[in-house]
Amino acid sequence: MATPAPTPSVTGLIADNVVGFARALRAAGLPVGPGAVIDALNALQVIEIGNRADVYATLEAIFVKRHEHALIFEQAFDLFFRAAEDWKHMLDSVPLPDQARKKPPPASRRVQEALSQPSISETPQAQEQELRLSVSDKEVLQKKDFAQMSAAEIAQVTRAIAQMKLPQAELRTRRYRPDARGLRLDMRRTLRGSLRTGGDIIDIHRLGLIDKPAPIVALLDISGSMSEYTRLFLHFLHAITDARKRVSVFLFGTRLTNVTRALRSRDPDEALASCTSAVEDWAGGTRIATSLHTFNKLWGRRVLGQGAIVLLISDGLEREADAKLAFEMDRLHRSCRRLIWLNPLLRYGGFEAKAQGIKMMLPHVDEFRPVHNLSSIEGLIAALSSVPPPHHRSLIRPAA
Incomplete structure (x- = not known):
């Protein structure tokens, strides 16, 4: 055998x-x-x-x-x-028509960066030098404009945004739950407990108000002047979606698109790819008034309940600025607890509201903040962590 x-x-x-x-x-x-x-x-x-x-x-x-x-x-x-395929590299150097080039799948850039990382067996001196460089780069990236970053810097910013945590800003609701320190008597549970002692009330049960995280509704401008800022802010929204389940995201250019479900994918690259494929007017024109009208009519009552906080990300450069824009902004402002306008034009120290669209929108917001670098996003996180009274208007300019 x-x-x-x-x-x-x-x-x-x-x-x-x-x-x-x-x-x-x-x-x-x-x-x-x-x-x-x-x-x-x-x-x-x-x-x-x-x-x-x-x-x-x-x-x-x-x-x-x-x-x-x-x-x-x-x-x-x-x-x-995979084995080495030199002929494939030769084909990559030949210019092909746009129809023949396939779009890289989501997360491909992250995988290539992981495979191209240096070996772990490096000297302590090299690791210390790399650490100093990374800290220095982080300080520069904190205040660098998103629109002026290279592809490598955008990748670093994306990883930094993915690690950001948004504290839970609690809102007091009108619903009650069992609470030993509550101020309201829970008569039902108290009487039910008295049945065990023959009708004698020994334990008094109380109720307290329920605190829930404030819902967040984001309206993002995807016009040509805002596409870079919007893409990076979508990473921030994806990072906070895991902690806050009530996050609704809408993209608007010439029309309004709901991408809330697409952004709930656990992989950030796959989520952003789904958002990009869901819209047809990315980096196109801007119709803020028309988009706000669609949102107020179709989605306002669905997502703006229970003290929602609205984040409006736009430069306010409306092509058709008229009384309709002011009316829709006022309607949006009255429907939410807090309206925060994030405008990348605030990165300029001498910014003035001269555009007609900005003049009509500004009176109907509670806070006017910049959104052009990591420092501005960190300031937004601090603002969202504490919920002030509704319609508390303030103007936040970037630090010099």
Whole structure:
């Protein structure tokens, strides 16, 4: 009887590749620990290493724990394990028509950055120098305009925005819940408890008012002059959506589009790709009055209840500024608890409300703030953390 050939152990180059692949997945955002790496090495010993489909299915079953991580794993696997194809690079250098170039899938940039990170085995001096540079770069990025940033700087800002946390600004509602320190007597629970003691009231139960986070409604201008600021602010809205479930997002240019459901995807790149594909007038013209009219008519009563805070992100450069714009702004202002206008034009120290559209919109907002760098977004977080009385109007200018 022939003895079966022993299964080759996964060592050497294959083990190094699996460990390096796990590090790349961890850098791309997947929770991959040492235990998963050991399981992957053990699993590869019982399959056919030469079969790419078997290797892919095995590693996916071990490393992917959530549905939203499958897309990142697929791209990382293709980039890490594919053979060198020099002819492909030659084809990339040949100019192709726009129809032949495929748009990169969401999260592809994050995977490429994770795979291109330097090795961990660096000297302490190099790590200290890199840390000093990162701190210096962070100080510069805090006050640098979004419109003047390079692609690498925008990627750094995107990661910084994704780590921002918005404290819960609680609003007092009219509903009650059991509360030992409440001021209202819970007669129903008190009488029910007295049945256990033969009708004698021993424990007095009380009710207290319920505090809930204030809903946030964002109206973002996607015209040509606002597209860069809007794209980065969408990252901020995606970051706070996990903490605040009641966040509604609308994009408007020449028409209004509701992208609330598209922004709820756990992966930020996939969420922004869904928002971009949902609108047809990105980086086009601006019709603020028409968009506000559509919002007030179709969505106002649905999303502006329970003391909602409205964030209006626009430069106010309306092509058709008339009395209709002032009427719709006033209607929006009366329907919400607090209306905050975020305008990137406030980055200029000598800004004055000379445009007709800005003059009609400004009297109907509670706060007028800049939104052009990380410092302005951090100031907005501080403002949203404490909810002042409604219709408390203030003008916030950027620091010199």
